[in-house]
Amino acid sequence: MFENKMQNLPITMTKCPTMRDAIYGLAIGDAMGVPWEFTPRGSFCVTDMTGYGTYGQPAGTWSDDTALTLATCYSIKHRGCIDLADILNCFRNWLYKAQFTATGEVFDVGSTTRIAIGRGEGESDEQSNGNGSLMRIIPLAFVKDIKEQEIAAVSALTHAHRLSTDACILYVNIARQLIQKVPLQLIYRNIALPSSDFEWIRSIDTWLESEIKSSGYVLDTLQASLWVLANSDSFYEAILKAVNLGDDTDTVGAVTGALAGIIYGYQSIPEIWMSQLQNRDLIEECLF
Numbered sequence: 334m335f336e337n338k339m340q341n342l343p344i345t346m347t348k349c350p351t352m353r354d355a356i357y358g359l360a361i362g363d364a365m366g367v368p369w370e371f372t373p374r375g376s377f378c379v380t381d382m383t384g385y386g387t388y389g390q391p392a393g394t395w396s397d398d399t400a401l402t403l404a405t406c407y408s409i410k411h412r413g414c415i416d417l418a419d420i421l422n423c424f425r426n427w428l429y430k431a432q433f434t435a436t437g438e439v440f441d442v443g444s445t446t447r448i449a450i451g452r453g454e455g456e457s458d459e460q461s462n463g464n465g466s467l468m469r470i471i472p473l474a475f476v477k478d479i480k481e482q483e484i485a486a487v488s489a490l491t492h493a494h495r496l497s498t499d500a501c502i503l504y505v506n507i508a509r510q511l512i513q514k515v516p517l518q519l520i521y522r523n524i525a526l527p528s529s530d531f532e533w534i535r536s537i538d539t540w541l542e543s544e545i546k547s548s549g550y551v552l553d554t555l556q557a558s559l560w561v562l563a564n565s566d567s568f569y570e571a572i573l574k575a576v577n578l579g580d581d582t583d584t585v586g587a588v589t590g591a592l593a594g595i596i597y598g599y600q601s602i603p604e605i606w607m608s609q610l611q612n613r614d615l616i617e618e619c620l621f
Contacts, residue, residue, distance in 0.1 A: 358594020362586030363395040366576045374579030393609035396441045398587040400433040401469035403619040410621035435611035446491045455493035464554040466492035470501040471591040474508035499527035511595045538563035547578035558589040568597040
């Protein structure tokens, strides 16, 4: 079993309004992408919130991306600390009891995530580098004085390879700088990198769309999301651009949406999209 070294480590949560911005941004991006997951780029064009499609879910339904993010939020809020065992228990309540879901149904569960939740720890082999921990890691950006080892440990509950844990560390650090209003371009140029695997961030804003992959591989998802943010000027544009990249549309939408929410704010989310979002009461319950 995963050694719970972080259990009961006291933390202080920041009193920052962008927590709501990020989580709603993530949920919207997720829900926008759900109907189009696995659809090839260029074969569709999303212009609004839709339903059904890949999973037959009604419009505004979010997937495991938001559910596991809310499970993480709920644990931190109610335990007052990074308690790995409690976060894992919340994940199990989602997978086995359908808690933290939009409509009471669990769907779109990655095999790596499913196996890790069952066994109590993530695999650390190179093949286990899907985006399943990146998609749920944003709450840690709102934990004051979060340590990189804590981010890595939360990632490792499902994805323990260094590439996945480093991607989560970089993503959280980007979010924390955005919360402090550091311009995105300065972040890309100056942020400390966890390893040389992430040197691409220095020039990601100059890449062509044809160079961007939007698969479930953790680096593809992170690159796609950061490229979208550098090449859009509003929350609306960022979400549509992210989802229209195709393939892993819900997770690229979610990872993009969380940072876009921080950049542009909750009030920038189109009201028509918000009105269609399922189970907003649960989202509010989990915010800290």
